[in-house]
Amino acid sequence: MKRNWLEDIRKQRGMTQQEVADKSGMTRPHYTMIEIGARDPSVSVAMKIAKTLGFRWTKFFEEKGNGSKQLVN
Template identity: 50%
Template sequence: MFVAISCKIHCIPLECKVKSRKKVANCYKKGGAHLQRRQWLVGIREGKGYTQEQVAALANIKRAYYTQIENGVRTPSVSVAQKIAAILEFEWTFFFDDR
């Protein structure tokens, strides 16, 4: 049985099943903290025709790290943000505006 609850930070509904949480839409709960997926980053990457693996390789980072950046689990350093932004052709400060 699922019980609908609201994420007080992002106002996106989450589903709770007994002791486990399930990600829904673009809001994730990890260790008690709510994380917002960077959907804008996914859209830019997909619009340019890149895979996560390709962007990670061009930025000289691991794909898992890039995935964490897209999912909002990690915030890139300034140098990594600049590399990704240069590859995907957007302003690197966008990473720090979506908090």
């Protein structure tokens, strides 16, 4: 699933995929695969991207399972 929210944040910051990748210490293809949802970032990579773009790194892991929450008594 494409991470539209990540692309939106990157564009709001006026950054290219290459700039985010460089500042986060990864290759542009690796970053692009994360942004389009073809790869999930590790915790350390999520933290680097989040620091570069200025958001909570946990956002990467909140998106999974949100549609299937179950109530537990």
